[in-house]
Amino acid sequence: MKRNGIAVNRRRKIGPIILLWVTGCLCIGWADTWEGIRGATGTIQTIRADFVQEKHLSILSKPFISKGVFYYQAPDSLRWEYTSPVRSILLMHKGKTRRYTDTGKGLIESSRMDSQGMQMVLQEIALWLGGHFSDDPAFDAALKEGRRIVLTPKEKGFSKMIQHIDLMLSDTPGIIKSVEIYEDESSVTRLLFKNAEINEEIKEAVFLEIS
Numbered sequence: 245m246k247r248n249g250i251a252v253n254r255r256r257k258i259g260p261i262i263l264l265w266v267t268g269c270l271c272i273g274w275a276d277t278w279e280g281i282r283g284a285t286g287t288i289q290t291i292r293a294d295f296v297q298e299k300h301l302s303i304l305s306k307p308f309i310s311k312g313v314f315y316y317q318a319p320d321s322l323r324w325e326y327t328s329p330v331r332s333i334l335l336m337h338k339g340k341t342r343r344y345t346d347t348g349k350g351l352i353e354s355s356r357m358d359s360q361g362m363q364m365v366l367q368e369i370a371l372w373l374g375g376h377f378s379d380d381p382a383f384d385a386a387l388k389e390g391r392r393i394v395l396t397p398k399e400k401g402f403s404k405m406i407q408h409i410d411l412m413l414s415d416t417p418g419i420i421k422s423v424e425i426y427e428d429e430s431s432v433t434r435l436l437f438k439n440a441e442i443n444e445e446i447k448e449a450v451f452l453e454i455s
Contacts, residue, residue: 364405
């Protein structure tokens with residue numbers, strides 16, 4: 245009886261270890277191919293994460309820092325909200341895009357963005373979160389080692405706003421770790437994501453209301 249008990253206990257201990265090992269192997273290789281990336285992102289319906297945006301300019305001794313939170317719901321709903329230093333919100337839902345900026349008298353609808361390059365990137369983010377890198381109509385995509393994706397504009401007109409974009413994918417399947425936007429040799433915007441929550445319920449009002 246003791247031997248049977250020991251055997252059962254061993255199996256109980258080994259089972260979770262094997263599961264963790266298999267899961268770890270799957271996570272390591274999830275971004276090796278476009279098919280793997282699309283498969284991983286296909287399981288994600290919602291994402292909520294904090295972000296830090298660093299604007300690096302040659303004329304600045306240190307980067308300009310903005311912070312905020314974003315919400316995503318497949319296939320193309322996005323709320324991109326800056327909470328500091330100035331509050332502003334971008335809402336994308338069912339093909340409509342709205343922007344709001346705090347003027348000191350509350351949030352007012354506005355067309356103003358940080359830059360043309362950043363505006364383009366925000367419009368592309370929902371596409372990337374769905375895993376659509378290789379079939380992005382605006383960028384050619386190259387999958388590099390270390391879960392890195394390099395995007396270059398297809399049209400010369402875009403290259404005047406953005407030279408290229410580097411995306412680093414997270415250890416967690418389907419999640420982007422960081423985005424670096426190279427607008428020119430003296431201007432780089434870096435987005436760092438953290439505290440991601442996956443497939444938690446997000447109410448539709450998040451993408452419709454600014455409060």
